[in-house]
Amino acid sequence: MTDRAAEHAEVEAVNAAFYEAFECADLDSMQDLWLDHPESLCVHPGALPVRGTGAINRSWALIMANTPYIQFFLTDVEVSVMEDVASVTCTENVLTADDRTGPDSFGGAKAVATNVFVRTSGGWRLWIHHASPVLSVDNHDDA
Amino acid sequence: MTDRAAEHAEVEAVNAAFYEAFECADLDSMQDLWLDHPESLCVHPGALPVRGTGAINRSWALIMANTPYIQFFLTDVEVSVMEDVASVTCTENVLTADDRTGPDSFGGAKAVATNVFVRTSGGWRLWIHHASPVLSVDNHDDA
Numbered sequence: 082m083t084d085r086a087a088e089h090a091e092v093e094a095v096n097a098a099f100y101e102a103f104e105c106a107d108l109d110s111m112q113d114l115w116l117d118h119p120e121s122l123c124v125h126p127g128a129l130p131v132r133g134t135g136a137i138n139r140s141w142a143l144i145m146a147n148t149p150y151i152q153f154f155l156t157d158v159e160v161s162v163m164e165d166v167a168s169v170t171c172t173e174n175v176l177t178a179d180d181r182t183g184p185d186s187f188g189g190a191k192a193v194a195t196n197v198f199v200r201t202s203g204g205w206r207l208w209i210h211h212a213s214p215v216l217s218v219d220n221h222d223d224a
Numbered sequence: 225m226t227d228r229a230a231e232h233a234e235v236e237a238v239n240a241a242f243y244e245a246f247e248c249a250d251l252d253s254m255q256d257l258w259l260d261h262p263e264s265l266c267v268h269p270g271a272l273p274v275r276g277t278g279a280i281n282r283s284w285a286l287i288m289a290n291t292p293y294i295q296f297f298l299t300d301v302e303v304s305v306m307e308d309v310a311s312v313t314c315t316e317n318v319l320t321a322d323d324r325t326g327p328d329s330f331g332g333a334k335a336v337a338t339n340v341f342v343r344t345s346g347g348w349r350l351w352i353h354h355a356s357p358v359l360s361v362d363n364h365d366d367a
Contacts, residue, residue: 120302120304120311122302122304122311122313122338124313124336124338124356126356126359127356127357127358127359128336128358128359129300129315129336129358130300130302130313130315130336130338132302132313157272157273159263159265159273159275161263161265161351163308163309163342163351164307164308164309165306165307165309166306166307166308166309168263168265168340168351168352170265170267170273170275172272172273193267193271193272193273193354195265195267195273195338195352195354197311197340197352199306208304208306208311209311209338209340211336211338211354211356212356213267213269213270213354213355213356213357214270214356214357214359215270215271215272216269216270216271216357
């Protein structure tokens, strides 16, 4: 494996750990994955930005408390590394259960996420998570 | 002005130039602002990601051709610089006219954007633009 491929694999593993922490409602792991910084940034789908470690942790606690079940199938995972900053974009295919779906059924949704990680002495840490709902299938790729 | 303040002002100016290029439908300026890179990334509101310089340029050409009028009022502009990478997040308060609004009226919308710039020898260049529609006013800030 080349250095570049190893680096990409490392970033992709941290990205996967982020979604696993969400699926397991593991707030400690989620907190550990984030850069502890007042300028860290989190945009949940359809919402305004949440800035800074404290506010971001509270937002995850709230979301996890209100999400009995969530599972992510990531597609189109693309990693890009620029020196000490790495971005991952992916399509989040989400299977979820909440108050609206009821106890015996699931809801599905699709979102696009950009996750930006910073290289630290302790590994890659999440600096920015921006997820947005996909409202249209027109992605301009064939424009 | 401190170095840090000057750097932030520089990034904010490039961010403003991005919205000006869009408002003026100036495709040349828009292209110049982007990093010429196969991993550059653009997520238009509600859409799937567009990757790479060529595809991104085509997406802007298409959007500009279909947007007779657009004006941005940016609020909550926050700049964060990590070495040679800078992020700007802002709320895009958009005033627009298109086929749906008709010739004599305007539409309004609100989106949240994360713009990530890379420092190059020619100045800051846009690596990632991710804009998402704001569907809810619950920003978890007071969670």
